[in-house]
Amino acid sequence: MLTGLWQVADLEREGPIDVEAAAAAMDAYSQAGFTTFDMADHYGSAEEIAGACASRAPHRDGDLQLLTKWTPAPGAHTPATVREAVRRSLDRLRADTIDLLQFHAWHYADPSWLDCLFTLQELKDEGLIRHLGLTNFDAVHLDMVLHTGIEVVSNQVSFSLLDGRAAGAMTEVCLEHGVQLLAYGTLAGGLLTERWLGADDPGADGVRTWSEMKYRRFVEATGGWDRLQTLLRAVRSVAEKHGVSMANVAARAILDRPAVAGVIIGARLGRSEHIADNLRLSSLRLDDDDRETLAAAGGALDPVPGDCGDEYRRPPYLTAAGDLSDHLDELPSPYPVRSGSGGRTRVDSGTMWEDLAGYCRAVRTGDRIAVSGTTATHGDRRIGGDDPAAQTHYVIDKIEGAIEALGGRLEDVVRTRVFVPELADWEPVARAHGRRFGDIRPANTLVQAGLIGSGYRVEIEAEARVGRSRGNVPE
Template sequence: MREIRHGFHCRRCVTVAASSSQPSVAADPRRAVVSSGAGDKLEICRVVNGMWQTSGGWGRIESNAAVDAMLRHFDAGLNTFDLADIYGPAEELYGVFINRLRRERGEEAAIQARGLTKWVPSPVKITRQFVESSIDRSRKRMDVKCLDMLQFHWWEYSNPGYLDALKHLTDLKEEGKIKTLALTNFDTKRLEIIVNKDIPIVSNQVQHSLVDMRPQKHMKDVCEQSGVKLITYGTVMGGLLSEKFVDANVSIPFAGPALDTPSLKKYKQMVNAWGGWDLFQELLKTCQQVAMKHGVSISTVAVRYILDQPCVAGSMVGVRLGISEHLKDSEAIFQLKLDEDDVDRIGSVISRGKDLMAVIGDCGDEYRRA
């Protein structure tokens, strides 16, 4: 058994101490298994369909077209969807989708789908009744008896109510309302506190891209020792990591591609904090050279690079359901194998960017600044 660092003393460490830094992978390399020492586990697709785009700002979502698109993703083997109680109609869309699967394909097909939702409560007093009613609302919207995964977000660490919430969520998991319990945007310090309290966390969803390598600084060490995996978002930076933005001038209105979605605006700010547009262009062109070598897209290279990082179980690709799809690019992610030269070339550009831990803080700190 490996030595447990960081003062871990919880029972789960005995269970996972022999695990490697790479995600637990099922027989199909497209899949990963996230689990805790409590014995609960969930198999997910390593490319996760992100549904933030249903919340507005990316174009109107038409329900029937969106559900048709979800079925196409499911049929392509991309069976895992990431949603949240605050993503507009995302949970309701999942409910319609899962019902169509049951009706048209049968219950056996429906149980293969994965809905990873989030609970993002307002900073209010946490009671058992409040937590349970919130979870019941998501179960009703998604039309499931048991949530595959509940990813919990907390706005303010000075309010220790997050530990109360996690205790109630753990109780609800034991009662069968939640299959696996996870976090989203928690920093390393709080993740370690939670793990040391024997709370059965299976994953932490964090921002992670070629520009934002913060999860590999300190959080990776906690994950390696606890067995907690990372599910990443922002991996293609809302589309910035694509051919569309090679040689693009975004500083002059109408001179280049518009930064016209919430995600493009958000991740352009990350580029500014990391090293600016000129260095980002070098990163894009390096990724383009690697992409051309393998006959894939820049975004495919970007996702593959992050999936190959320690402790990463899955990475998000945003889907504009019924508007645009990336099925071919997502399929290519599974086929792509970056060689040592590819990794070194990309890494040499990444290393020239600023340390975002020093500029922004740890994972999720960007959401907790005044």
């Protein structure tokens, strides 16, 4: 069990926190055996508090594990700015090495997130980062990162009896690559506890903390308050059987899942602590009947839409604010846009072949966007390693970024052409294409053809029509 410090930022809405007093509150957790703490660069003064705690006796010998995150603003970052961010966290933590640095990417269609990860890998190699992790990555892009060779050991995602997205493709990717999951939201901001059993829906104005605001949106997405109550009754029945709290049951149910290395339980330092209750988790063992009871209640919920982390990338935004206004102002264009002759606009992606052969990544004339044949190339790197599916997903990310830069969306694509050098790769490539275009259904052709460049398993070109009215076309 990890102790989460997200709520430090929430507490600071009421005013500054006494860092030394909060560090002493952390001490109470560590003395009980909870020596791993999770935080982020944007969790208020959480890193400073953790650094103050780690510098106190008896922790100077490094008995604490301090896990933090870097959540950069979207857009380009130089190696110098990445290093500066890591150094800032090190200074706050009063440490020479970050035990686990977890990286968040806002927009996969903007390839600058990869540049950040490559620099973080270099800083890991230098020893400034002991382990490198991700947070809120979906299964496709976790798989892509791993096939690219970035040494990631964990992914921190929402995972609870209310939100089971991580039990699907995410768990499969983790088991394939030996990556561990760190589960947050396991108690759904406290909604999966006795306090809310039998309670009336407080409504959007009746929840107080950021956690409650956020996870009440999860309740709405999964079918509403009555279905939550059905789940709570199931959790209580299991808790009463074992003589433990509902929180213990909710946490143990996720901790027992494949690939889960830890669950993160939030602490409101100096305000609301549950150390004695948390200690009971280590002795709780759920049996098959318990799991069946919980599964039956969970099966009545609507699935949370999308994959892990999608709540930060597309509607419905299941955040405290219900949108991204608390996190960022806007998403910059994935690629710079240039004007051409005849009213054309174009984007380049920076590959060596664009200048060599005199073409652009994509060009827009009127409502039509044409995207050149695109491989899994980023700068001088091949993304996705030798895996055809991972390469395909990155190719589609590049296509999406080019179309977005020119004012369109991936949903505007009306035609794709897919080229594979090895016919044996058709199925993983087609499945990846289907995962991204399954609801869009453009016209498509897949052919076997030789590709220029070493190691490329797929090339795709696309056409999009932007802003066209459906008119009287029948559904």
